[in-house]
Every structure is written in C-alpha cells, then in structure tokens.
Amino acid sequence: MPSFCKRPWFATLLIGICICLVSCNQHKQPAPLPPGDPDNGGLFLPGNFEAVVVADSLGRARHLTVNTNGDIYVKLTYNDIMHGSGGTVGLRDADNDGKADIITYFGNYKDEGGLPAGIAVHNGYLYTATVKYIFRNKLKPGELLPERGTDTILIDDDENLRKHWHTAKPFAFDRHGNMYVPFGAPSDAAQDINVAGPAGIPGGKGLDPAPDLERHAGIWRFDENKNGQTQKDGYKYATGIRSVLAIDWNTMDDCLYVAMNGMDNFHTRYPQVYSAWQAAMLPSEPLLKVTEHANFGWPYAYYDHLQRKNVLQPGYGGDGKVIGRASKFNIPVMGFPGHWAPMDLLFYTGDQFPERYKQGAFVAFHGSTDRSPYPQAGYIVCFVPFSKGKPAGDWEVFADGFTGVDTVFNTSDAKYRPMGLAMGPDGSLYISESNKGRIWRVMYKGDKNTFRPAQLTAMESRKSRTYIKTPDEVKDNLGLGGVMNGLILYNSYCAGCHQRDGKGDNNRYPPLAASDWIVGNRERLIRVMLQGLQGEIKVNGKTFNGVMPAHGSFLDDHAIASIATYINKAFNKENSLVSSAEVTKLRNAPTGNAGSMVRTKPVN
Known part of the structure; x- marks a missing residue:
C-alpha cells in the first residue's frame, strides 16, 4: 500500500466518501413514512x-x-x-x-x-x-x-x-x-355597498x-x-x-x-x-x-x-x-x-x-x-x-x-x-x-x-354529525340568534342612530359598545328593541333623551335575538348567544311589569 494511504487524513477522506456514497444512494430511495400519532392528531380518517x-x-x-x-x-x-x-x-x-x-x-x-x-x-x-x-x-x-x-x-x-x-x-x-x-x-x-354595506339590507335589490x-x-x-x-x-x-x-x-x-x-x-x-x-x-x-x-x-x-x-x-x-x-x-x-x-x-x-x-x-x-x-x-x-x-x-x-x-x-x-x-x-x-x-x-x-x-x-x-348532515327542519332548529344575521339587521335598522361601530352619535343616541346600561342586562336589551323607548336615560354617566322606535312589530323573534347576539359579541365581548325563546317570553310578557322599556318619564 502506498505510504500516503496510511495517513490519518486519507482514512478520513475514505470515510467521507463512503458516507457520501451511502447518503447519495439513500436519497434515491423515498424515506420511510413516519409513524402517525396514536390519535391521528384528533382526526378521523378512512381505514x-x-x-x-x-x-x-x-x-x-x-x-x-x-x-x-x-x-x-x-x-x-x-x-x-x-x-x-x-x-x-x-x-x-x-x-x-x-x-x-x-x-x-x-x-x-x-x-x-x-x-x-x-x-x-x-x-x-x-x-x-x-x-x-x-x-x-x-x-x-x-x-x-x-x-x-x-x-x-x-x-x-x-x-x-x-x-x-x-x-x-x-x-x-x-x-x-x-x-x-x-x-x-x-x-x-x-x-x-355605499348604501347597504357589503352584506346588503333586507329586501334589497341587486344593481342591474x-x-x-x-x-x-x-x-x-x-x-x-x-x-x-x-x-x-x-x-x-x-x-x-x-x-x-x-x-x-x-x-x-x-x-x-x-x-x-x-x-x-x-x-x-x-x-x-x-x-x-x-x-x-x-x-x-x-x-x-x-x-x-x-x-x-x-x-x-x-x-x-x-x-x-x-x-x-x-x-x-x-x-x-x-x-x-x-x-x-x-x-x-x-x-x-x-x-x-x-x-x-x-x-x-x-x-x-x-x-x-x-x-x-x-x-x-x-x-x-x-x-x-x-x-x-x-x-x-x-x-x-x-x-x-x-x-x-x-x-x-x-x-x-x-x-x-x-x-x-x-x-x-x-x-x-x-x-x-x-x-x-x-x-x-x-x-x-x-x-x-x-x-x-x-x-x-x-x-x-x-x-x-x-x-x-x-x-x-x-x-x-350535526355539522355535516342535512338538518331536520324542526328537530335541528336550535333557536339561537346568529351573528351574521345580526350584522345585516343591525346595519339596516340600528346603525343609522347607534352607528356601525356601536358608539352612538355622542348627542341624541347612546352608545351600545361598552354601555353600562345594557352590558350584562339581556332582558333590557331585548325589551328596548321589542317595545321601544322614549324619555331620558343615563349611559356611562351621560344623559340621552332620544326616541327609540319599537321594532317588535316588524322583526320576528329570531331577528331580535340575532341583533342582540351581534351587539353583545361585536361590541361587548359577550360570548353567549341570545335565543329566540328569550325574545318570545319577553314579547308575550305584560308590557307594564317591572323592567318594561316603554317609558314616559326619565330613567336612570
């Protein structure tokens, strides 16, 4: 064997060449598939x-x-x-x-x-x-x-x-x-969209x-x-x-x-x-x-x-x-x-x-x-x-x-x-x-x-599964308000006074966002939409004296529930959904009972 073959650097070179050849040969073959997670990462898959x-x-x-x-x-x-x-x-x-x-x-x-x-x-x-x-x-x-x-x-x-x-x-x-x-x-x-916003309005016609x-x-x-x-x-x-x-x-x-x-x-x-x-x-x-x-x-x-x-x-x-x-x-x-x-x-x-x-x-x-x-x-x-x-x-x-x-x-x-x-x-x-x-x-x-x-x-x-199947028209009706529905209805019936951001006009119409008058008081929010309101109210320390028309005569219970859901989630970070049943109960309750929102005198 030639003397240079005995040198350490030559041995290292040979090892390197071998590793390279093995590596190159391995790359020609597809790598074996790794094991799946025991629970498939939470997924259900075919057999x-x-x-x-x-x-x-x-x-x-x-x-x-x-x-x-x-x-x-x-x-x-x-x-x-x-x-x-x-x-x-x-x-x-x-x-x-x-x-x-x-x-x-x-x-x-x-x-x-x-x-x-x-x-x-x-x-x-x-x-x-x-x-x-x-x-x-x-x-x-x-x-x-x-x-x-x-x-x-x-x-x-x-x-x-x-x-x-x-x-x-x-x-x-x-x-x-x-x-x-x-x-x-x-x-x-x-x-x-300049009139209705991207979501449109109820009954709106398309441009033609x-x-x-x-x-x-x-x-x-x-x-x-x-x-x-x-x-x-x-x-x-x-x-x-x-x-x-x-x-x-x-x-x-x-x-x-x-x-x-x-x-x-x-x-x-x-x-x-x-x-x-x-x-x-x-x-x-x-x-x-x-x-x-x-x-x-x-x-x-x-x-x-x-x-x-x-x-x-x-x-x-x-x-x-x-x-x-x-x-x-x-x-x-x-x-x-x-x-x-x-x-x-x-x-x-x-x-x-x-x-x-x-x-x-x-x-x-x-x-x-x-x-x-x-x-x-x-x-x-x-x-x-x-x-x-x-x-x-x-x-x-x-x-x-x-x-x-x-x-x-x-x-x-x-x-x-x-x-x-x-x-x-x-x-x-x-x-x-x-x-x-x-x-x-x-x-x-x-x-x-x-x-x-x-x-x-x-x-x-x-x-x-309920999120895959065709829902049963009666049995699968959850009766809960929807945020997207509420967005459209809010922009159609509420934003003109309370503004799209829910902050009110700082004059006649009070804010809904971070409002101490409605936050945590679902019944009050629902009643005021159903029955309207007139007279003074104090919101976040400021007095407002506008007129809120009743919407219960032309919006059904799901519509009211959806608007309330949207207001609570979008403006006040409340995660629970308002149900149509809550609205129905208050719609059928006597209007003159305690907590009624039809007012003829100031309320604080």
Whole structure:
C-alpha cells in the first residue's frame, strides 16, 4: 500500500466518501413514512390512513405548500402582530419523524385588510399572496429560507380594496406559463355597498346591470414571470364567480377548477321567499370547471344543489324556483351544501394513496358562520372521486374531527377550522387550520392495491354529525340568534342612530359598545328593541333623551335575538348567544311589569 494511504487524513477522506456514497444512494430511495400519532392528531380518517401533527400553534395559518425536498411553507394572517417576524413560516422535518424540527418566520409585509390566501412552490420559486400583492422569491436548493430578492408579480391597484369583502388573492398555474387569480366581488349579491354595506339590507335589490362584473367577480390570467402587473395587464378569463379561495389546475384534463363561496343570508334578507331552513342550505357552494369565457351567473343566479339547477337570485326577482336568465349560465360540476366555505382545492396526483384517490379532488371546508338558527356546518375535508375529467360519485368525508364538539352552535365553538391543502413529494396530504395554526400530515399505511369500499364505511357514518348532515327542519332548529344575521339587521335598522361601530352619535343616541346600561342586562336589551323607548336615560354617566322606535312589530323573534347576539359579541365581548325563546317570553310578557322599556318619564 502506498505510504500516503496510511495517513490519518486519507482514512478520513475514505470515510467521507463512503458516507457520501451511502447518503447519495439513500436519497434515491423515498424515506420511510413516519409513524402517525396514536390519535391521528384528533382526526378521523378512512381505514389504514394515519395522521401526524407536524407543527402546532404557528399562528393563524391560511394556505400551505410543500417543496420537492419536503420543506413546508405556510401563509399566515397578520403574523407580524403575533410574532413580530413575518407573515410566512418555513418548516423542516430534519430527522423524518413527522415533526417539524426547524420553524422559522420570514416575509416582513403587512396585509391591507381582509384575509390573505395563496402560497405555492412553482418552478423553483416561492409565490406568496397578500390581499394586495402576489410576490415571489427564488428558492435555493437545500436552503429553507428563500433568497432575499423579491419579485412583485401582481399589484391590486383598486383604490377601494379595503371596502371589499372578498379580496384574497389565491392563485393557480397552468402548464403554459400562466397564473390565474380571482378578483372577488366587493359585496355579497351586487348591492350598492355605499348604501347597504357589503352584506346588503333586507329586501334589497341587486344593481342591474351589476357594475362589479367589470373588474370583480371573475378570474384573470397573468404571466407568471412578469413583474409589476396590475389587473389591466391580465386577461379576463371567466366571470360570474362571487368569491374564490379554493383553486387548482387539474392536469388530468388541463383545466382550471375552483370551489366558490356562495351568497349568504337569504332568509334574513328575503324572509317572504326563503325559510330559515332553506337559507341554511342555500345557495350551494359549487365546484366549477372554469373554461375560457365561462360565466357562472353571479349576481343574477345561483346554483341550487337540491334542485340540481341554476335559479334566479331573489335580488333580481327570483322566488327560489324561477329560472329566468339563469338558464344562460354555465352549470357547476357539483354543489356542496350552503355556507360550508370551501377554502382550498387539491387534485391528487401522488402515488402513495390508493388508485381511487388519483385524479380526484380534496376540498377543505372552513365551516359556516351564518346557518342560524340551525347548527353551523362544514369544518371537514371532503374527497370527490373523478374519472375522465368528471366527478365519478358524490362527495365523501375524508378527514373529520376538527370541531372537537358534536354541535357547532357558533363558529367559535370549533376547535380547528380546516383551511389549506398541499401534497408532499411522497404523496402525503398536508392540512392546515386557521384557529391556532396546526399542520397535519396524512399518510396511507395499508396495501394500496387492496383498498376496499369497506374502509370508507366509518367515514360515511360520520355524515350523521350535526355539522355535516342535512338538518331536520324542526328537530335541528336550535333557536339561537346568529351573528351574521345580526350584522345585516343591525346595519339596516340600528346603525343609522347607534352607528356601525356601536358608539352612538355622542348627542341624541347612546352608545351600545361598552354601555353600562345594557352590558350584562339581556332582558333590557331585548325589551328596548321589542317595545321601544322614549324619555331620558343615563349611559356611562351621560344623559340621552332620544326616541327609540319599537321594532317588535316588524322583526320576528329570531331577528331580535340575532341583533342582540351581534351587539353583545361585536361590541361587548359577550360570548353567549341570545335565543329566540328569550325574545318570545319577553314579547308575550305584560308590557307594564317591572323592567318594561316603554317609558314616559326619565330613567336612570
């Protein structure tokens, strides 16, 4: 042996080469799947699926994406307030135990209001959206943090951006260098927001023609590589799409798909047309196959999954049955129950899951806010089987257990709210949630070639949960006021005097926010809405002498309960919901008894 081979440095070199060769050879083989958590992180999944919690309490997480090396990136909401260090978080599982070992925050930008969504690793770049911008940063192989140089791909230059409800900028890429971005409708159903606010007013008519359709309620196509684009640089690809956060390009048929958030509060605005039960179920949250020049009818029409057709919107003369101009709009490929709030859409292209999942779509539902007096619903991840570019069956419950409770009376009751979906390089499915920022990794541990329908039986039985099933019109009526209903009614009947912020006009009309006259006194609040009030009262040490008209003659008990619920929660941080039964009891009580709010002399 040559003498230099005996030197220590040479031995070290040989060992290093061996380690490198072993390491390189290992990287050619996929790493074994880590064990799932004993309780699957709280999730219920089909047979032989397991889940592990990758990270927890990251902050209010929105969408997420996974790099080709397994690094995870999560878009956060206003994370600069929570952590002081950026609105995106990068996660790395260095030892492949399923848990993130490295967690780092970056991206020092603030959102312009609203709820941001949209993040993706694409062609070696990390694309990240805020409400106003879409950025991208180059990813360096092996590095978790992207490079510092930031490209601003898109700028929303709408000067009224902060007034709009549906301002998120999720996006999807085709295979031809294009990026597709929804521009959400400023209002719920094409009301004049300067008069009615984004939520609209009871009985309100939609603007006709709807001016929002010129720059909103549609999807625009942009160059994925060009800096500094604004909306005028894009191509209007499709229209009549109210609000989208769930968007993906399906490579199987080379087409764009979105799951749309439908309109809200049909009973609150049109009680003569829709019952509370109908308003809880309708309109559908439709899955749309979006082709060039497609028009899905917002605001003139909506999809009714119970009738399986487009029908005319009530703000344009509809009664829940009339089709009218709705006949000329594109038909969705599927309709989910109303108000479930689809937040993300993912067509599965991996090889880890059984064959039946390939080509199909996962949909994350954030959960409803405005189904009262029925239980809030959604809060699950669904799967839609596809074959040859079309749904091959009804939607299925794929992941459940997020709520932590059997019945969601109010949105805040849900422990977790599913938000984002992403697929890892090994075919694992990642799920984010928005309350605390928990991330799950879902894996299949069985023989994918012997997957059987029996493995779905337990998931099918979960459709009986109150937040999934079709509610019984009588038995499932909880009789509780709704915050969203209360918002619309408050802005219609109360804000003119007490102002939208509840602080009153500092002259004739007293504040409702932090009011020592109503805080902790539900009966007084309900009575004054039912029966009215005149004469002096003292609120927070100041005397007011206005006239409060009685609203009980034209608002039903659920409406009064909803306004009271909204006032208590929005202005006074009271979490309990006011029930219709409380209102009914006081409505039927003698008006002259102690505590009556009909006054003819000053009250202190």
